Amino acid sequence: MSKRFKGESLRDILINLKYYSSxxxxxxxxxxxxxxxxxxxxxxxxxxxxxxLYKEAIAKLIIAFRSTTYLQQALGLISIASSLDTISDAAGDIASVVLRGYPTHAYITAIMCHGEAVGLVKSRKHYKGVPARVDVLLLKRGDRYEIAPRTESILEDDVIVVRGPIEEVLEVARTLGEESLSKEKCGLEVSMQALGGDALALTLLSLKAISRSMLDLAFYSLLSNDKSIADTVAEMEVYADKLYHELLEHLFTTSYPGRSSEMVSLAVLTKSLEEISDAALRISNVIRYGQYAQVMSHVVSEGEEAYTRVKFKLREPLSLRGLGLEDRGFIPIAIYREGDWIAPVSSDVQIKSEDEIILKYYRVGEEIRILEELRERGLEPIR
Structure with missing residues (x-):
């Protein structure tokens, strides 16, 4: 077993496990x-x-919970650690497709720019800070690579991989002088054609959206110890399984553009998304089965990804797109309306007075200023 994490607390190990798997x-x-x-x-x-990290977390849990007094909490923490390890395994399967040289189907490139997007930007100038509300996943500076860098400035010729709302990712590119990254480069031209009526493309997009929403909602259920949200994740898992089996049928029966070897990339991505949705269910089951421990909230609240729940206070209905949330770096996860949860969330959905929205954002800038921006849009933080 690696000795790198032996001196760290269980909380810090779980925080790193969540962040790196994401x-x-x-x-x-x-x-x-x-x-x-x-x-x-x-x-x-x-x-x-x-x-x-996973092995060290399990070792610490075995030592810390040798008595049966906190058995349920121990089982919950083990389930969370195991689920995060499963998510990283799914990511590894996707990466292996690339390294084995299989071609990527155009549909995969297309769905990358729907909702939360990831893009590579080469900086053409020096810039202090990060020019938009995004999460910097990777920094290449000269011959050195850094995962999840804590850099305070971007230098000329730095290469960064960022994630966030598509408009924020494109804003990073524009500010740093990178003209090669655009909506067209991200594949939106392909998506307008491919996602307009192709059942395989639409189902793949739906599975990507629902697996991501499930994971975010599962984390939020840990943050707030909210069983109703955890139950919603369980309901979404039934639909995710349905999408998964529909995709398998499409893969083996539908004639689609591209070479047959591209089926490998589609098949592996489909399976990985299904594994991520299963992991989200196991995380939410911790709340559903009464296995909550306070450290779980700390793990979510102290990560780079932040969540808030807001109530819409304006009298007149307004489309989610009209609120301009994604333009400011907020990613809508789910809407609570009259006792029911709506997830995933379409940008065209109408927001009504007293609707509650769970939002995700990245910790860039002062929290107070971020929450004030929400209030200016008629959204009052309630949790």
Missing amino acids: IAVDLAMYSLAFRDNLAAIEVLKMEETIDD
Whole structure:
């Protein structure tokens, strides 16, 4: 077992386990969509790190919970650690497709720019800070690579891989003088044609969206110890399984553009998304089965990804797109309306007075200023 994490607390190990598994998934998706071998190699390195974190977490849990007094909490923490390890394994499978040389189907590139996007930007200038609300997954400076860098400035010729709302990713590119990254480069032209009526493309897009929403909602259920949200994740898993089986049927029965070898990339991505949705269910089951422990909230609240729940206070209905949330770096996860949850969330959905929205954002800038921006849009933080 690696000795790298032996001196760290269980809380710190779980925080790192959550953060690196999240990065691994998005970096793997990026590597597959844009055929980036470097990013794929970094994903496999991260998978090894996550394996070490997982083993150390289990070792600490076995020692800490030798009595039966806190057995349920111990089982919950083991389930969370195991689920995060499963997520990193799914990311590793995606990255392996890239390194084995299989071509990427155009549909995969297309869906990358729907919702939360990942993009590579080469800086053409020096810039202090990060020019938009995005998460920097990877920094290449000269011959040195850094995962999840804590850099305060971007230098000329730095290469960064960022994730966030598509408009924020494009804003990073524009600010740093990178003109090659655009909506067209991300594949939106392909998507307008491919996703307009192709059942395989639409189902793949739906599975990507629902697996991501499930994971975010599962984390939020840990943050708030909210069983109703955890139950919603369980309901979404039934639908995710349905999408998964529909995709398998499409893969083996539908004639689609591209060479037959591209089926490998579609099949592996489909299976990996299904594994991520299963992992989200196991995380939410911790709340559903009464296995909550306070450290779980700390793990979510102290990560780079932040969540808030807001209530819409304006009288007149407004489309989610009209609120301009994604333009400011907020990613809508789910809407609570009259006792029911709506997830995933379409940008065209109408927001009504007293609707509650769970938002995700990245910790860039002051929290107070971020929450004030929400209030200016008629959204009052309630949790």
